[in-house]
Amino acid sequence: MLGGTFDPVHLGHLRSAVELREALALDRVHLVPAATPPLRGEPRVAPTDRLALLRLGIGDTPGLVADPRELERDGPSYSADTLASLREELGFDARLVMALGHDAFLRLADWHEPERLFELAHVVVIDRPDHQAALPDALVELLAGREVEDSEALMARPAGRLLRLRLPSRMAISATEVRRRLMAGFSVRYLLPEAVESHILSWGLYRHG
Template identity: 65%
Template sequence: MNSVPIKAGMLGGTFDPIHHGHLRSALEVREALGLDQLHMIPAPKPPLRGAPQVSAEQRMALLQAGIGTTPGLYADSRELRREGPSYSVDTLAELRAEYGEQARLVMVIGFDAFLRLPQWQQVDTLFSLAHLVVMARPGYQASWSDELRELVGQREVEGVDALMQRPNGGVLLLSLPSMMAISATYIRQRLREGKSVRYLLPEAVEEAILHKGFYQDVE
């Protein structure tokens, strides 16, 4: 009897801080794709910005607090432990080695990142390791560049079942029902101004931020 291949995904981000928009999207992606495990992977270095700086380890701790006991979501610190520059293709290679050749491996990205796909490191290698699932916002339209159309080519599939026929190499645009318009920038701004962030992020994350004084220093 053939065993059903495991389905796993990775969703990277700065998560600075993790909020309900990130977490609800992760949950809806996992449900839509039928993933056994979705690795939420904090990037080592968020874009440069003014004080306060919250360390990568602290962002990881907030992510763990935010996920809590949610089934199928996993706070994965591997990119924080890696020496030198950290590229998605390296993470996918590690996950592919861990899950095996027949696993259905998916990299989940936002639509804005998808539009920049031709500029990515080793993008052809990416497709040899995993599928690409793009979180599309309902009603959001943006034109694809010629380079992006050429890169995607015949890879795009119509649905999850078609995507999961193979271990890697497909592209699926996936509309999520919620897609909360919550911004980490907005949350950091409210914290600097001493304003409430209740209901923008999980209570455990809010409590940790307020207790530690994260994002609240003003230059």
């Protein structure tokens, strides 16, 4: 599971999902747009538009799935609830992974029911090579005894472990910058999949702040 606002989905999101699937030999990666992310601002466009853009971006890419379950649920988009839903579908023995970026990882102890995340899944941090800052005390406590060194150790159990993973293509694309460029009328070519760019421009999405 790779969650986010996907506001809008860009090539960095999609390339990370492909490389995550390859690195961990996953059957599939569910990209899950958040309806109302508790620790972030309100997304700029409607959930239905973000989901449509995600589906266009994925296209026929093998192993990537646009998963609308958080958009179909009332209330805040808690990852623990999403993982519980996936666990119920996939069964107790399935290896379930929640991937997140380094900035989100640093706030993990502040998430809703952080211990429950590890009861339901493994956590994989897509690491930044330039980030060596010390972890907050609450996060160190949460992670105690959970970290493993490689994917084999991670997949030895269905849930409960943490792996830091550096992906080959660290594409420094920011959705904030994409939105800024769209509002200013600047080009977003090669930042977004062509189908996503075309849909955004055709429908005038992100034109206004």
